[in-house]
Amino acid sequence: MSSADHSPVHSHAKHADVTLAEYWHAIVSRRWLIAGITILVAAAVLVGTLLTTPQYRATTTLQINRDAMNVVNIENLMPAESPMDRDFYETQYELLRSRTLAQEVIRKTHLADHPAYKDIAQKAAENAAAGAEGDQASVQKRQQEAVERALTADVLAGLEVEPVRNSRLAKVHFSSPDPALSAQVANAYASTFIADNLQRQLDASTFAVKYLSERLDQLRGKVEESERALVDYSGDQQIVSVGDDQPSLPAQNLSGLNGMLAASQTAKIQAEAAWNEARGGNGLNLPQVVSSPLIQRLREAQVDMESEYNQKLATYKPDYPEMMRLKGRIEAGRRQIQQEIGVIRASLKSQYDAAAQQEQLTEQQINSLKHDQLDLQERSIRYNMLKRDVDTNRQIYDALLQRFKEIGVAGNVGANNISVIDPAEIPGSPYSPRLPVNLALGIVFGFFLGLVIALVLHLVSSMRRASRG
Structure with missing residues (x-):
């Protein structure tokens, strides 16, 4: 090896x-x-x-939307879903598993009288009655509460909430030894859950309406109080409102008087120039004299009489009665012409004096209005503060009133965001135990x-x- x-x-x-x-x-x-x-x-x-013991399982399918169908808003008729609504759906599933809902289902289906739960109910009632004191009504109430508490654990043990993946559906399963009871309890869970949801919405809407009604009453009084304060102050200070975007009356009058002052100054300058021209010289070249028909006729007559006088002077001597009479007429015409020129000069002097006086009066009125406007601006500080209070209170009141109306309309619609898709049916075969699998x-x-x-x-x-x- x-x-x-x-x-x-x-x-x-x-x-x-x-x-x-x-x-x-x-x-x-x-x-x-x-x-x-x-x-x-x-x-x-x-x-x-x-x-x-065989267990029969019945299933009710629910559709749970994030919000109810918005009937009062046509643009957003269907509720919009969001990936961030997971907490909402988890809340709904936990509500389905809550003890409160289970006890409501127990009362609604009278489970305490069903043979499958009757022994548990009787034992709980006897234990509650053994240590109970008081009148019969209170004893019965404690017995009922004890029975519901005793049955709650068994009901929750038979309940299963199964969310359907990637949908707004949830299946509510209930298992019990009685197939008819399983279907009855599963359907009772669905109807009770929907009723409780509607009741919560109604309670929230009722609370909101009550709260907004109280706030509206308070704000209505506040608006009236602020408006009364504004009216009282404007009456005491003689402040007249002509509109939010309009200037005050002194400002409007001041604007008009400024235009009048400009016109008065122009008229005074023109009248002064005419008077300066009229008071120097003989006045024959004045435009008013040249344009006067009477003076022109007098001057024409004067010229004719002087021409006749010069012609007759070649024949008669100046002391001749006819010549003296003609000369008197010439002097009388000259005096009349000077008198008419004097009238024109006096008229120009009056126009100049009137224009100067008008300018002075206008300046005095403008100065007075400036003082009034400055005084009004100073007094308007408090007025504007009061007016802002009125506007703010009125805006808040109008907003709450609009919200109050919206809640009133939406609360009367009675829309529900939960509905039954498939009600539970009586199962034909037991769900457990499963003999082949076991x-x-x-x-x-x-x-x-x-x-x-x-x-x-x-x-x-x-x-x-x-x-x-």
Whole structure:
């Protein structure tokens, strides 16, 4: 034999083969023990399964939306789902598993009177009555509460909530020994859950309406109080509002007077220029004189009489009565012309004085209005503060009133975000125990138990032989 045959690797492989062969020999030699243990365990499982009370499972399928259908808003008729709504659905599933809902279902289905739960209910009622004190009504109430508490654990044990993956559906399973009772309780869970959901919405809407109604009453009084304060202050300070975007009356009058002042100054300049021209010279070249028909006729008559006088001067002497009479007429015409020019000068002087006085009066009114406007601005500080209070209170009141109306409309719709898709039906066969599955598991478990026992016996036997040797 070569040295390779005695290597450690070869020895280890040989030892492993011998060990596996020993195990296989132990299993084969004790095959009837393994078969017996397997049959025994399978028989025990079969007997236990046959002795187990059958459980019938009924299922109701619910659709749970994040929000109810928005009937009052056409644009968003269907609720929008969000991946962030997992907490909402988990809350709904826990509500389905709650003790409160289970107790409501117990009352609704009268489970305390059903044969499957009657013994538990009677025992709980007797225990509650044994230590109860007081009148009959209070004793009965405590008995009922004790019965509901006792039955709650069994009802929750038979309940299973199964969310349907990637959907808004949830299956509510209920198992009991009575198939009709299973369907009744499953449907009662669905209807009670929907009713409780509607009641919670109604309670929330009622609370919101009550709260907003109280707040509206408070804000209505606050708006009236602020408006009254604004009116009182504006009356005391003689502040007249002409609109939010309109200037005050003094400001409007000041704007008009500024235009009047500009016109008055222009008229004064023109009247002063005319008067300065009129009061110098003989005034014959004044535009008013040139354009006066009366003066022009007088001047024409003057020219005619002077021409006649010069013609007759060649014949008559100046002291001739006819010549003296003609000369008197010429002087009278000259005086009349000067008188008319004087009237025009006086008119120009009056126009100038009137324009100057109008300018002065306008300036005085502007100065007075400036003082009034500054005084009004100072008094308007408090007025604007009061007006802002009125506007703010009115905006808050209008917003709450709109919300109050919206809640009132939405609360009357009675929409529900939970609906039954498939009601539970009476199951025709039991859901558990499952005889084929249990028997298969019993055979597998018995076989492995037999293997373990056979190997343990082999190891014990080997150890004994080794100790003897």
